[in-house]
Amino acid sequence: MHHQNFATPQQSRFDFPKATLADHHALKELPVKWVKTADELYQLIDEIDGVDVIALDTEFIKRTTYYPILALIQVNTGSAIYLIDAPKLDLREFWEALIEVPTMVWYACGEDLGIFYLLADCPPLTNVFDVQIGISYLTGKLQVGYAQAINEVLGIDLDKAQSQSDWLVRPLTKEQEQYAANDVRYLLALYGEVKKHLKLTQVLDYVIEDSNLYAHELHQTANIKDSDLYLEFSVPTYTPHQIGALQLLVAWRESLARSINEPRTFIIGRQPLREIIDTMPKTIKALARTTINRASLRKYGDEIIRIIKTASTLPVDSLPIMPPPTYRSKEKTFKKPLDQAIEAYSQAINVPPNLILKGRWINELLNLVAFDLPKEQLSKGLQGYRHAWVVDVVIPLLQEHKAQIISGFECGTIS
Template identity: 30%
Template sequence: MTASRAQPLMIADNSELAAWCERWRTLPFIAVDTEFVRTETFFPIAGLIQVGDGEQAYLIDPLAITDWAPMVALLEDPQVIKVLHSCSEDLEVFHQLCGAVPKPLFDTQLAAAYLGMDFSMGYSRLVNALLGIELAKDETRSDWLQRPLSETQLQYAADDAIHLADIYKELAPRIEQAGFTAWLLSDTAEQSAVVGLQQDPDQAYRSIKQAWRLRPDQLAVLQRLAAWRERESRARNQARNRLLRETTMVPLAQRQPDSLQDLARIEDMHPRSVRQDGQQILELIRQGKAVPQDQWPARLPEPLPADANKMLKALRKVGQAHATRLGIAPEIMLRKKVLEAMVRTGYPGGPYQLPDELVSWRRQLMGEQLLQVANGTQEGNDVG
């Protein structure tokens, strides 16, 4: 099992994959990337798995492999750091492919932010910044399910694995020296933990944009539509918006059409949805309208008013001050959803509490101070 760095090694056999996974489990880290297709499906379809060990790129053909147990053991081996970049979709690919996600996980995009580089730094920019290499973008929209893959595709994929390993070699010592390794691994562990957790279809209506505008009786209709859309998208392996566009759902709940003609007049309603599922959509609307008043969902919270901006700004200053002191990109110190969740615990008059969304090292580092600022006992830019 030897190969030059310049020539990627293709793995399309179960026994060969098992042998390489056994070898990779002896290493301190591996770089991992995926190429996949998800244009119209609910679940991503893996087209290629790339592994880099710091010297060589390996390209695993998921269309040929049938036994993923060795890969699962590798992905879950606590002694081998798995290096990925901006990996939320990659985690979904692995979960769908083999029921496991990489851990422990070192996300190079997050690591760059911890080191004060731009927040959400793209892979090409990071490669250029750290390695001085300009990446070609020819294959970013490529069809990774075609066979055979072109030489250009294979080289593009191999380069990703090689560069990702080199980036890790640059970033990991800096993260360790700055004392951020445990924080970063804590963040990525939280990210991995939620992969594969299925949304309760009956709660899917809460995620629909503009749903807060609806009355409880209209929410009863939206709840039926959103639950059906969630279940059917999974069952058919079809993208939610291909089944029923989200932009149509609030208007459907408001106007409640009772004929295919009226349904087709809903703005942004795709003719395919009317043709394939129109009668089902009308039935769901009828069911929603028939829900007894005592079973209507409660109104959803409105967006925070402009008056809350002063409190949000004061809390944000706490994170910004710590970020400046530590040299971390301020966006990862306190996310917007955490700040808004905290304001909602007591708005408008208080007292305010720490929200469940504030966890781990952030809660330890800033929790008490955020409470003091929110409840008026400390200025936001005083980090002590």
């Protein structure tokens, strides 16, 4: 079978692994077992306690609710695939068992760990391996899908037709059950192939670090205070009073969505939220000019207007802390030398350049240089394998352009 290379021409030195697995019969014949009773769950927990690596996935519904409804958990222990009928079971001891496993293998674990943290109420996980991150280290591609990865690495075609199924229906159809089982059936084999090539390129430790960094960031997101949620929606051009309105409105929306168990976007979507803060409407008529849905306008219009009026009259010293400024100037004299430093570091450690410094990390470093912030406050993502390079190379490089960086923050020109 011909295997295409995910990498772009610019990233051709990061070739995707070409598997040589000759026989997938054992994977296809791995038995599938349902877990529907407490006794069956305890038997699975005993099996999990005896393995070093397991693969997991979840199926859930969250179209009309604030809290996702966990419908199914798929587990591959290496000897069998288990489909856990989540709504029927008390899963507290199951979550505890997973926390103790040396390595939990996931693929694109963002939403899965969001549910994990919600239901397990545990500290940040430190045993996560996200195979999608591993693939990004081999290819330079950030979001290769599971079915594509399985096809390219193992030469197996997966049918994804059931991805939008109703996973709460019982019994599942044969197609649903096969789809759910296949989401973990090949994941351990994919993990093994990717891990082998990560070892060969000497970047396995970096992938483990970034997987657990991602798990830590997801934990922070899952546990953020309502009063801090506004930071996600902040725009550099907002005034302090607009920031105050944004903080109050987002916190109110979150509390309401949680109390009525509806998606927050059912109350105010992202676009109308932006329009409300942009215009700061003081009347229902002005609010109606935004794209807020008509049902929300009728139900919550008066409360939204009250929040805007309250925020508009708050004393300046009671307004929330302004988020760190975002560098938006077109003048970036530091960009070419920074790109050169990233490329040199990329070559030295065999990591694709687009994985070395995320945009938010660059903005963090520009803030550090412009406002003389302490290096000890670097975020967790810059405390790992990147730390010495950032401190010894990047920060001194940016400091050579400090005057221009300060000017860029001050002018705030929209690029």
